[in-house]
Amino acid sequence: MIRAMTAFLIGMTMAASVWADDLEQTMKQMKSAFRDAAQAQSVDTMKAAVMDLSTLVAQAKHDEYDGKNLAAYHEGLQELSQALDTVKGDLDKGQLDQAKADLRKVDDLRKEYHKKTR
Numbered sequence: 001m002i003r004a005m006t007a008f009l010i011g012m013t014m015a016a017s018v019w020a021d022d023l024e025q026t027m028k029q030m031k032s033a034f035r036d037a038a039q040a041q042s043v044d045t046m047k048a049a050v051m052d053l054s055t056l057v058a059q060a061k062h063d064e065y066d067g068k069n070l071a072a073y074h075e076g077l078q079e080l081s082q083a084l085d086t087v088k089g090d091l092d093k094g095q096l097d098q099a100k101a102d103l104r105k106v107d108d109l110r111k112e113y114h115k116k117t118r
Contacts, residue, residue, distance in 0.1 A: 023063040047091045076113030
């Protein structure tokens with residue numbers, strides 16, 4: 001019985017660690033996709049990076065979050081999705097400069113919500 005409980009507790013600890021690692025990996029990929037979008041020199045290149053970033057934001061909404069402010073975490077991801085929709089709209093119109101300007105809002109949201117959730 002003690003062995004079974006020990007194995008269960010070890011398994012749960014490892015599972016929690018994997019969930020945290022999943023979110024950490026997603027966040028690292030988001031950082032890379034953001035950098036790619038910010039450095040893009042064409043609408044198509046930026047659009048691909050922004051689409052990747054949007055996909056990662058959607059994934060982060062489903063990753064296990066064990067930080068101190070779950071409500072702010074979800075609120076930040078929702079605002080991030082909306083900001084990325086604005087950037088996508090700019091890119092659909094071929095407005096690279098406006099898309100880059102609107103991408104700054106994404107970075108501002110990152111800073112704001114990292115403060116709120118740490």
